[in-house]
Amino acid sequence: MTLTIRKATRADVPAIIRMLADDILGAKREAYADPLPQAYYDAFETIARSEMTEQIVAEQDGRIVGSMQLTYIPGLSRQGMSRAVIEAVRIDTPLRGKGLGSVMIRWAIARAREKGCGVIQLTSDKARLDAHRFYERLGFKASHIGMKMDLR
């Protein structure tokens, strides 16, 4: 078994969208079709061009089994500290609960340090108590409330 965590390429986009669509919320929000809507590729190109954000995938024996997006935000506070933000963590259904999530989040933490970030953060739906325990075991503190507003 070979596991590789790396930046995604354009060819990985359908596999990432398959995982994004594979849950109750995602099924309503995504359009996982063949061919995939162009909007996904456009968004991927915007991410790929940016130095501030990276789409990451986990590949096991040639198959994409995990994905997440990491963003590094420069800031003035704390004497010019950058912070890393983790978004859209997904693990392929057959691999859930087998430690891949921990491997990916530890990779994200190491990557954030490499990028010079002083804090790494994420938001998790209030109802997802398992996820909160998972992140707390990895060293995160549930210190904040995540507030969101839909604009469409």
Next chain:
Amino acid sequence: MTLTIRKATRADVPAIIRMLADDILGAKREAYADPLPQAYYDAFETIARSEMTEQIVAEQDGRIVGSMQLTYIPGLSRQGMSRAVIEAVRIDTPLRGKGLGSVMIRWAIARAREKGCGVIQLTSDKARLDAHRFYERLGFKASHIGMKMDLR
């Protein structure tokens, strides 16, 4: 009274750091000195060069009275939706509770729409109940837990 909300320039950096340092947490974290440590100007230049993030200030009669940072993160999920993130909102002490915060956050919401974002979000310390009510009045939902880890 004239209020302008605009992108910050390098000359605004000391006024922004003065506000960042002006609270219990900030006093420990910031180094508001004359001259200001170079790290602040370096971080400002990184922000100014980026297309994904903007340092914003509110100016009233020639004085900087508010600041916030807005970041626009492209993403694959929700059919290639971008999201806006608000960080480091500060209001000058004499102006707190006078409506400037609402004006600034409404400006941020309009700016996020202009940038094509489908969601706007922020995290707020669990203890800051007044802030949660403030953001809820403006239309935000406290739907998530904000998890953070210090890396230094």
